[in-house]
Amino acid sequence: xxxxxxxxxxxxxxxxxxxxxxxxxxxxxxxxxxxxxxxxxxxxxxxxxxxxxxxxxxxxxxxxxxxxxxxxxxxxxxxxxxxxxxxxxxxxxxxxxxxxxxxxxxxxxxxxxxxxxxxxxxxxxxxxxxxxxxxxxxxxxxxxxxxxxxxxxxxxxxxxxxxxxxxxxxxxxxxxxxxxxxxxxxxxxxxxxxxxxxxxxxxxxxxxxxxxxxxxxxxxxxxxxxxxxxxxxxxxxxxxxxxxxxxxxxxxxxxxxxxxxxxxxxxxxxxxxxxxxxxxxxxxxxxxxxxxxxxxxxxxxxxxxxxxxxxxxxxxxxxxxxxxxxxxxxxxxxxxxxxxxxxxxxxxxxxxxxxxxxxxxxxxxxxxxxxxxxxxxxxxxxxxxxxxxxxxxxxxxxxxxxxxxxxxxxxxxxxxxxxxxxxxxxxxxxxxxxxxxxxxxxxxxxxxxxxxxxxxxxxxxxxxxxxxxxxxxxxxxxxxxxxxxxxxxxxxxxxxxxxxxxxxxxxxxxxxxxxxxxxxxxxxxxxxxxxxxxxxxxxxxxxxxxxxxxx
Amino acid sequence: xxxxxxxxxxxxxxxxxxxxxxxxxxxxxxxxxxxxxxxxxxxxxxxxxxxxxxxxxxxxxxxxxxxxxxxxxxxxxxxxxxxxxxxxxxxxxxxxxxxxxxxxxxxxxxxxxxxxxxxxxxxxxxxxxxxxxxxxxxxxxxxxxxxxxxxxxxxxxxxxxxxxxxxxxxx
Numbered sequence: 077x078x079x080x081x082x083x084x085x086x087x088x089x090x091x092x093x094x095x096x097x098x099x100x101x102x103x104x105x106x107x108x109x110x111x112x113x114x115x116x117x118x119x120x121x122x123x124x125x126x127x128x129x130x131x132x133x134x135x136x137x138x139x140x141x142x143x144x145x146x147x148x149x150x151x152x153x154x155x156x157x158x159x160x161x162x163x164x165x166x167x168x169x170x171x172x173x174x175x176x177x178x179x180x181x182x183x184x185x186x187x188x189x190x191x192x193x194x195x196x197x198x199x200x201x202x203x204x205x206x207x208x209x210x211x212x213x214x215x216x217x218x219x220x221x222x223x224x225x226x227x228x229x230x231x232x233x234x235x236x237x238x239x240x241x242x243x244x245x246x247x248x249x250x251x252x253x254x255x256x257x258x259x260x261x262x263x264x265x266x267x268x269x270x271x272x273x274x275x276x277x278x279x280x281x282x283x284x285x286x287x288x289x290x291x292x293x294x295x296x297x298x299x300x301x302x303x304x305x306x307x308x309x310x311x312x313x314x315x316x317x318x319x320x321x322x323x324x325x326x327x328x329x330x331x332x333x334x335x336x337x338x339x340x341x342x343x344x345x346x347x348x349x350x351x352x353x354x355x356x357x358x359x360x361x362x363x364x365x366x367x368x369x370x371x372x373x374x375x376x377x378x379x380x381x382x383x384x385x386x387x388x389x390x391x392x393x394x395x396x397x398x399x400x401x402x403x404x405x406x407x408x409x410x411x412x413x414x415x416x417x418x419x420x421x422x423x424x425x426x427x428x429x430x431x432x433x434x435x436x437x438x439x440x441x442x443x444x445x446x447x448x449x450x451x452x453x454x455x456x457x458x459x460x461x462x463x464x465x466x467x468x469x470x471x472x473x474x475x476x477x478x479x480x481x482x483x484x485x486x487x488x489x490x491x492x493x494x495x496x497x498x499x500x501x502x503x504x505x506x507x508x509x510x511x512x513x514x515x516x517x518x519x520x521x522x523x524x525x526x527x528x529x530x531x532x533x534x535x536x537x538x539x540x541x542x543x544x545x546x547x548x549x550x551x552x553x554x555x556x557x558x559x560x561x562x563x564x565x566x567x568x569x570x571x572x573x574x575x576x577x578x579x580x581x582x583x584x585x586x587x588x589x590x591x592x593x594x595x596x597x598x599x600x601x602x603x604x605x606x607x608x609x610x611x612x613x614x615x616x617x618x619x620x621x622x623x624x625x626x627x
Numbered sequence: 628x629x630x631x632x633x634x635x636x637x638x639x640x641x642x643x644x645x646x647x648x649x650x651x652x653x654x655x656x657x658x659x660x661x662x663x664x665x666x667x668x669x670x671x672x673x674x675x676x677x678x679x680x681x682x683x684x685x686x687x688x689x690x691x692x693x694x695x696x697x698x699x700x701x702x703x704x705x706x707x708x709x710x711x712x713x714x715x716x717x718x719x720x721x722x723x724x725x726x727x728x729x730x731x732x733x734x735x736x737x738x739x740x741x742x743x744x745x746x747x748x749x750x751x752x753x754x755x756x757x758x759x760x761x762x763x764x765x766x767x768x769x770x771x772x773x774x775x776x777x778x779x780x781x782x783x784x785x786x787x788x789x790x791x792x793x794x795x796x797x798x
Contacts, residue, residue, distance in 0.1 A: 084771075090769050090771065098738065227783065227784075233717075233745035234710075235713075236713075311714050353775075360788065361784055364791065
């Protein structure tokens with residue numbers, strides 16, 4: 077956990093007072109809606125179809141039990157008793173009243189939570205691997221650098237009015253769980269030949285209506301230089317990024333129009349001129365931030381405790397363990413993923429009661445710590461293996477032990493037309509229907525790892541381009557239609573999915589997905605070949621033939 | 628439109644002179660970048676001070692040779708959403724060492740004051756009277772800053788390191 081000090085707390089409180097004043101001026105008419113819009117967005121407040129939506133940051137996906145309880149309280153007191161975890165380590169409340177927002181923010185500020193960097197044309201919440209600090213084989217804990225970047229970009233005086241939003245993600249593992257290749261800046265921690273920690277810097281990735289995979293702009297930037305290098309990228313973007321067309325304003329378009337080589341030269345030139353100034357991070361400064369991350373006092377525990385051996389006889393426990401429990405860097409411990417994808421439920425939602433219960437379980441079994449991942453699930457990062465059977469029972473009682481992590485029903489979806497004013501089509505009911513179609517666990521397990529991503533419009537909040545199966549809602553003559561892509565992925569081998577055929581109407585989507593999955597089961601050359609690998613080996617055609625032959 | 632300078636509403640001694648309009652014989656003037664670059668000798672020809680209104684889509688490099696003799700540089704915020712002039716301001720102050728008046732013009736609203744001041748602006752053509760009246764109050768909103776900029780305010784990191792040193796010295 078990162079412990080905020082007096083300075084961090086003061087800044088958050090000052091932000092709350094500022095926003096309270098801004099809301100007051102809006103309600104009195106002193107601020108026009110146009111003027112207020114940017115100010116509220118910079119505090120995570122959107123105007124949606126039915127009400128204001130309030131997005132709260134969970135930097136690099138780390139929460140304490142105390143913080144989660146406060147989120148539950150906000151859901152109960154200011155909303156309708158639930159919250160929605162997003163694909164960028166935020167939580168959204170959909171039914172908040174503008175006049176009550178300052179109070180909600182003040183209550184969150186008491187536990188070090190804020191809504192800065194959750195919206196607006198500025199730096200967004202810096203995201204990272206939800207297993208940071210506990211994943212085996214990690215170069216080092218990427219949250220140290222996430223926090224350094226978070227602080228540096230918070231209320232940045234130069235970059236708070238960029239051409240468009242700006243997202244950074246950091247990973248320190250070989251397997252990228254932070255989707256860094258679809259971010260404006262992706263940072264991959266690694267060590268150079270001398271054993272020094274630094275970053276491969278990628279730039280210009282993103283989804284939306286013009287998707288791009290990020291390109292490497294510099295293979296190695298030393299840790300001490302990362303702030304200045306990021307600042308150089310931002311300065312080039314702030315000055316030359318397009319402001320004439322909102323759809324061409326992201327850095328990916330600038331990188332694409334200039335070409336990565338020319339863009340890299342511009343950044344290099346700027347970076348050189350910045351010199352080794354105030355942004356260079358001394359070792360002691362990095363250590364100062366590092367020292368405020370605390371790690372649990374792990375016990376020395378056996379690799380395979382008796383409790384786990386006994387529980388292995390229970391097939392229901394075993395099927396949950398197989399897909400929800402991951403190896404921990406410390407022997408005797410596990411990382412446990414809590415599925416927020418129950419059959420028939422909206423992906424990523426949690427009720428206030430569930431949040432409170434998870435906070436209690438975190439206190440009992442995970443040193444009071446909870447993680448939030450971009451797949452819209454939660455995780456308990458430090459669970460002793462001997463506690464797994466009891467934890468499983470407790471999770472099952474609160475509906476958080478659905479054994480579908482990474483399976484076909486572990487669907488990522490945006491809120492879609494049910495909530496969002498930008499959407500063209502519904503996402504949640506499609507996800508709900510698919511979870512019912514694939515509710516049989518044995519079938520799901522036979523299918524294996526398969527990520528379905530659903531977006532209700534071209535803005536791609538459900539990351540449909542990088543779903544193994546991607547579903548994109550579009551509007552045709554006033555009706556909801558869905559384009560379907562296959563073969564996308566968001567990890568270290570990120571790529572965009574390919575369109576499988578013409579868009580299909582709402583009522584047919586689940587049938588088509590079932591057909592695609594059946595085609596895969598027939599086409600894979602062995603049970604271990606994942607869906608996405610079969611698509612890679614065979615291309616789209618054989619799937620297209622099978623799925624569209626009868627349509 | 629009120630001018631805030633050195634933290635107070637003050638009389639603007641500069642006159643904005645439109646392109647093509649006749650220059651006053653004396654007094655301080657603000658003219659466009661184009662007009663200035665076409666005739667930089669204006670600096671030595673007139674008795675009054677000269678300032679330049681520099682557009683936000685032109686590199687400040689072109690202005691650098693004249694900085695020492697300019698009395699003011701006015702940067703432009705066509706809308707408050709367009710943040711290019713923040714970068715220009717920091718470059719002028721921090722890279723090129725400009726220490727004359729740096730003025731924010733255009734859609735300058737209360738909620739940008741702190742950002743602008745941190746980027747190096749010290750004069751503000753404020754859009755609304757009520758915002759100008761609230762300048763001093765608004766500048767007190769924040770006491771903690773994370774980024775080192777040319778404004779000299781101590782960053783949170785500086786303060787933490789100082790605290791560390793004083794703690795270890797006391798042991």
